[in-house]
Amino acid sequence: MSVLNLGFLASHGGSNMQAIIDGTLRGELDANLCALISNNSESQALVRAANVGMPAFHISEATHPGKVTEAIIDTFKMQGVDIIVLAGYMKFLDPRVIESFSGRVLNIHPALLPKFGGQGMYGMNVHKAVLANGETVSGPTVHLVDSQYDRGRILAQKQVSVEPNDTADTLAARVLAAEHFIYLDTLKRISAGEIKI
Ligand code: GRF
Numbered sequence: 764m765s766v767l768n769l770g771f772l773a774s775h776g777g778s779n780m781q782a783i784i785d786g787t788l789r790g791e792l793d794a795n796l797c798a799l800i801s802n803n804s805e806s807q808a809l810v811r812a813a814n815v816g817m818p819a820f821h822i823s824e825a826t827h828p829g830k831v832t833e834a835i836i837d838t839f840k841m842q843g844v845d846i847i848v849l850a851g852y853m854k855f856l857d858p859r860v861i862e863s864f865s866g867r868v869l870n871i872h873p874a875l876l877p878k879f880g881g882q883g884m885y886g887m888n889v890h891k892a893v894l895a896n897g898e899t900v901s902g903p904t905v906h907l908v909d910s911q912y913d914r915g916r917i918l919a920q921k922q923v924s925v926e927p928n929d930t931a932d933t934l935a936a937r938v939l940a941a942e943h944f945i946y947l948d949t950l951k952r953i954s955a956g957e958i959k960i
C-alpha cells in the first residue's frame with residue numbers, strides 16, 4: 764500500500780474530487796490531498812477544497828498571464844504532488860504539464876472510451892451522442908492522459924445501462940454516480956499496487 768500525493772485540477776463542480784476527498788477522509792484511500800488548482804475563481808471545487816483545508820489555488824490567464832503552465836507545474840511540485848487528478852478541468856492541458864508528471868496524469872471521461880471521445884466530446888455532448896447512437900450501455904472511463912487527451916491507457920471502466928426513457932440529463936446523472944465510485948476505486952487500486960501507473 765503506498766500513499767498517493769494527489770493534486771487536482773477542476774473547473775466547476777468538483778463532485779468527482781469530493782468523492783475522492785470523502786474516500787480519503789473515511790480512511791478508504793491512503794492519500795495526501797496536496798492541492799487543488801482551478802482556473803475558475805467562482806468554482807464550487809475551490810469551496811470544497813477550502814472546506815477540508817486542502818491548499819487551493821486560482822490559476823488562470825487572469826492571474827498568471829502567459830505563465831499558466833509554469834504556475835501549474837511549480838505549484839504542484841511545491842505542494843509535493845505526484846499524481847495529477849483531472850476532475851472536470853475544462854482548459855487545454857499543456858503537454859509540458861503532462862511531461863512533468865509523465866504517466867501520472869489521470870482523467871475521467873463520461874463514456875466508454877474509445878467510443879465517444881475526442882474533439883468536442885465533453886459534458887452533455889457526450890451523453891447526447893450516446894443517446895443519438897442508440898447505445899444500450901454507457902459509463903465512465905478512467906484513463907491516463909498523454910498528449911492525445913482521450914487516447915491514453917485505459918485504467919478502468921464501469922458500465923451503466925442506458926434506459927429507454929433516458930434524456931441526456933438522466934443519463935449524465937447515472938454516469939456521474941458511477942464516476943464517483945470508479946475514480947476513487949481506481950486510486951485505491953493504484954495505491955494497493957493492483958493497477959500500475
Ligand atoms: C464529469 O462528468 C467528468 O466525467 C468530466 O467532467 C465532469 C466533472 O464533474 N470530465 P465534477 O466537476 O466532478 O462534478
